[in-house]
Amino acid sequence: MVDLLPAWLADGLGDEALFWFGYLTDGRHLAWYSSVQFTLIAALLGGLCALGFGLLGAGMVGSRALPVRLFGKAYVNMVRGVPDVLFFLFFPLAFEQGVEWMASSVICSPEDIAANPGRWPPCPAANWILGTWEYLLLASVSLGIVYGAFTANVIHGALNAVPRGQIEAARAYGFSASQVFWRIRVRQMWIYALPGLSNVWLLLIKATALLSLLQIVDIVSWAGRLGAPNFTPSAGLVHPDWRWYYYLVLLLFYVLLTFLSEKGFAALTRWAGRGMAVAEARA
Amino acid sequence: MNLLDAIFADIALMARPALFNIYFAFAAIPLGFLFAVLLALGKASHNRLTSAFSRGYIYAFRGSPFFIQLFMIYSLVLSLNIPLWRPWGISWLMLSPLFLGPAILMLNTAAYTAEILYGALRTIPKGEVEAGRAFGMSRLQQFRFVTWPHMIRIAWPAYTNEVVFLFHATALVYFTLPVIDNQQDLMNKARELFERDYNVFLHFSVAAGYFLAISLVIFFIFRRIYRRLMAHLPAEPDRRIRYAPRWL
Numbered sequence: 001m002v003d004l005l006p007a008w009l010a011d012g013l014g015d016e017a018l019f020w021f022g023y024l025t026d027g028r029h030l031a032w033y034s035s036v037q038f039t040l041i042a043a044l045l046g047g048l049c050a051l052g053f054g055l056l057g058a059g060m061v062g063s064r065a066l067p068v069r070l071f072g073k074a075y076v077n078m079v080r081g082v083p084d085v086l087f088f089l090f091f092p093l094a095f096e097q098g099v100e101w102m103a104s105s106v107i108c109s110p111e112d113i114a115a116n117p118g119r120w121p122p123c124p125a126a127n128w129i130l131g132t133w134e135y136l137l138l139a140s141v142s143l144g145i146v147y148g149a150f151t152a153n154v155i156h157g158a159l160n161a162v163p164r165g166q167i168e169a170a171r172a173y174g175f176s177a178s179q180v181f182w183r184i185r186v187r188q189m190w191i192y193a194l195p196g197l198s199n200v201w202l203l204l205i206k207a208t209a210l211l212s213l214l215q216i217v218d219i220v221s222w223a224g225r226l227g228a229p230n231f232t233p234s235a236g237l238v239h240p241d242w243r244w245y246y247y248l249v250l251l252l253f254y255v256l257l258t259f260l261s262e263k264g265f266a267a268l269t270r271w272a273g274r275g276m277a278v279a280e281a282r283a
Numbered sequence: 284m285n286l287l288d289a290i291f292a293d294i295a296l297m298a299r300p301a302l303f304n305i306y307f308a309f310a311a312i313p314l315g316f317l318f319a320v321l322l323a324l325g326k327a328s329h330n331r332l333t334s335a336f337s338r339g340y341i342y343a344f345r346g347s348p349f350f351i352q353l354f355m356i357y358s359l360v361l362s363l364n365i366p367l368w369r370p371w372g373i374s375w376l377m378l379s380p381l382f383l384g385p386a387i388l389m390l391n392t393a394a395y396t397a398e399i400l401y402g403a404l405r406t407i408p409k410g411e412v413e414a415g416r417a418f419g420m421s422r423l424q425q426f427r428f429v430t431w432p433h434m435i436r437i438a439w440p441a442y443t444n445e446v447v448f449l450f451h452a453t454a455l456v457y458f459t460l461p462v463i464d465n466q467q468d469l470m471n472k473a474r475e476l477f478e479r480d481y482n483v484f485l486h487f488s489v490a491a492g493y494f495l496a497i498s499l500v501i502f503f504i505f506r507r508i509y510r511r512l513m514a515h516l517p518a519e520p521d522r523r524i525r526y527a528p529r530w531l
Binding site for chain 2 (some may be wrong): 080081082083084085086089090093094097120202206207208209210213220223224227240241242243244247248250251252254255258259
């Protein structure tokens with residue numbers, strides 16, 4: 001990357017600055033910077049999934065059918081007692097095994113299964129080897145499941161926070177039940193849901209630090225690799241254990257992400273609350 | 284039945300690892316709470332420097348993942364081993380996961396708890412503090428007899444949730460810190476058992492059951508304490524501790 005600098009800038013920077021610029025833009029560092037994509041993709045996809053699961057969960061909790069309501073409540077309360085990291089590891093592994101089980105019932109011959117008692121997968125042909133992108137997708141879905149439960153809580157509360165007068169007014173105009181739900185409740189709930197959704201989003205972006213547990217080479221694993229002490233000159237700059245500098249950079253990255261998200265949600269709240277008395281009272 | 288035997292075998296195997304999670308959480312709580320009170324008072328302080336430090340600390344620790352904090356502080360402590368800990372002869376303490384785990388959890392929970400306490404601090408009616416001052420109370424007495432009782436009652440339900448979350452955060456400790464001999468926690472044990480027979484449903488469900496059961500015990504104990512704290516106030520229709528996740 002040093003070669004790409006214009007000559008006047010390279011001369012002006014001095015040798016030391018150039019050296020550090022070269023170090024920070026070598027191939028491994030560039031790979032580190034580009035691995036931010038996994039974090040951001042997981043956050044965005046996970047956020048979308050969480051919103052979907054949240055709407056679904058809120059619908060189930062508010063449902064009139066008892067079994068559906070019970071299932072919804074069980075889902076929403078699940079995050080109460082169990083750490084997110086457990087779900088985060090469990091769901092992709094369970095999904096992988098489920099697919100392998102289905103594949104094995106088609107591919108594997110009975111002899112193969114008999115030759116492999118108590119092993120997983122039942123026969124080598126049914127082994128599904130996941131790459132980074134598959135794991136990323138599964139990680140996003142499991143983030144969506146965990147934080148969807150939080151989102152469902154928020155949306156359920158927000159749906160009930162819509163002033164009764166508005167709903168009665170809609171009914172008085174002759175809106176049907178589904179029209180009241182979609183055109184009044186769902187339209188009006190966002191302003192009440194946004195503060196809660198902002199918090200769920202902040203939790204979710206922090207949970208994206210766990211991607212490395214699913215063998216995704218994300219910013220956390222790269223930071224560990226780059227900071228590890230290096231004593232062989234052929235492998236690059238010789239330096240002692242610098243890991244904590246790299247992790248400090250990650251910490252600041254997440255603080256920055258949090259800061260930007262807060263600003264973004266503040267703008268979103270202003271936008272969603274335009275013309276509403278409640279937003280002015282809150283601001 | 285075969286499955287039932289397997290479940291009971293797992294429950295027996297994970298009893299000891301569960302103690303490590305409980306130890307991590309409960310070793311972090313007392314100092315974390317004390318530090319949080321100081322941070323909350325610092326954030327509310329009129330002293331520019333104290334306030335800025337407390338605000339910065341709380342924002343940094345609440346704005347970044349606990350997983351990264353674990354990595355960062357652990358590698359920082361490791362790199363200080365040769366210049367500091369070894370000459371002082373405290374390597375055995377500083378590098379022990381049984382010390383470092385609770386220490387890092389303590390730094391993390393202090394920030395979250397401080398934000399809760401700070402929120403409670405702001406709800407204290409000015410009149411009460413003024414009344415205390417009119418009685419001729421010193422600053423310390425004002426805190427002890429006016430601010431503190433009010434703050435702890437307002438903050439208790441949110442603090443309950445924080446303690447449960449702290450307990451859940453202990454699941455991450457051994458993903459970063461070294462596992463020495465059989466000092467394993469629930470997640471570590473579940474993963475070890477999983478790698479042995481690939482039965483993800485059994486082992487992870489039993490681990491989840493342990494987390495759930497201990498979380499319920501925490502809720503129960505904290506609710507009892509809350510009832511005691513509120514015993515002198517007229518009963519309200521709904522004073523249950525409601526679950527709310529770590530709202531920022």
